[in-house]
Amino acid sequence: MSASVGSDRATLEHDLLAELSAVHRFALHLARDAARAEDLVQETFLKAWTHRNQFQLGTSCRAWLFTICRNAFLKGEARTTRETPTEDAELEALGAAALHGSVQATDPTGAVFEREELDTAVQEALAKLHEEYRTAVVLVDIEDQSYAAAAGILGVPLGTVRSRLFRGRRLLQQDLLAYAQDAGLLPVMKEPTQ
Amino acid sequence: MISCREVMERLWDYLDGELPPEATLQFADHISACKRCFPQYQFEFAYLEALARQRQRLPGPSDALVQRLRAILST
Numbered sequence: 001m002s003a004s005v006g007s008d009r010a011t012l013e014h015d016l017l018a019e020l021s022a023v024h025r026f027a028l029h030l031a032r033d034a035a036r037a038e039d040l041v042q043e044t045f046l047k048a049w050t051h052r053n054q055f056q057l058g059t060s061c062r063a064w065l066f067t068i069c070r071n072a073f074l075k076g077e078a079r080t081t082r083e084t085p086t087e088d089a090e091l092e093a094l095g096a097a098a099l100h101g102s103v104q105a106t107d108p109t110g111a112v113f114e115r116e117e118l119d120t121a122v123q124e125a126l127a128k129l130h131e132e133y134r135t136a137v138v139l140v141d142i143e144d145q146s147y148a149a150a151a152g153i154l155g156v157p158l159g160t161v162r163s164r165l166f167r168g169r170r171l172l173q174q175d176l177l178a179y180a181q182d183a184g185l186l187p188v189m190k191e192p193t194q
Numbered sequence: 195m196i197s198c199r200e201v202m203e204r205l206w207d208y209l210d211g212e213l214p215p216e217a218t219l220q221f222a223d224h225i226s227a228c229k230r231c232f233p234q235y236q237f238e239f240a241y242l243e244a245l246a247r248q249r250q251r252l253p254g255p256s257d258a259l260v261q262r263l264r265a266i267l268s269t
């Protein structure tokens with residue numbers, strides 16, 4: 001083995017391990033089960049290492065690992081149903097504005113979202129989202145990926161990511177506001193607009 | 195001049211930093227001066243912050259997993 005090859009190998013090994021926490025979080029959100037998530041992470045790293053010559057230097061190692069991880073997850077899932085994502089992201093954004101309108105009198109600036117009591121509810125509401133919406137929300141909102149990067153990871157057009165993201169956000173927000181209301185964190189509000 | 199409806203439709207794009215530079219400036223000007231859109235902006239900002247906070251809320255990988263991965267990467 002030449003010094004250069006050994007150096008590249010050591011660099012990639014370091015880069016892969018540096019992404020472990022992010023890949024583990026992503027796998028937890030996909031699998032919604034700790035043991036399954038660890039299996040998924042192991043499978044992801046095994047595939048990445050086996051096919052390390054396919055990784056293009058200068059590209060995002062994290063995005064590459066997310067792609068492998070999601071493909072491994074989908075392969076293990078019986079995908080008999082597929083949600084038809086809305087094509088109208090603007091409609092989802094307007095739906096969110098209507099949700100805000102329903103709580104504007106009691107919480108105009110979203111102070112409820114700053115309460116740590118809401119964190120468990122966020123995790124539970126996320127887990128209930130359909131996988132396509134959940135993955136878009138996790139990639140953009142939790143893993144801080146751009147729309148373009150998320151589109152690359154998911155292998156779909158940018159507009160599809162945006163539609164899934166906006167729908168996921170609106171469904172999640174609706175769920176969280178209902179939870180906050182039930183938990184007494186928000187005064188009872190009017191029926192939210194669907 | 196952009197309308198309140200345009201801001202409502204594209205507020206998430208603005209918060210995500212996905213608008214072109216010129217539109218970003220127009221949105222910033224409108225939102226800072228609009229009594230209707232500013233609370234909506236604050237509300238959605240707080241919501242997205244709550245989602246981003248979840249990055250710190252999940253358990254990390256187990257020591258056993260880390261050891262298994264190190265073994266894989268040493269092959």
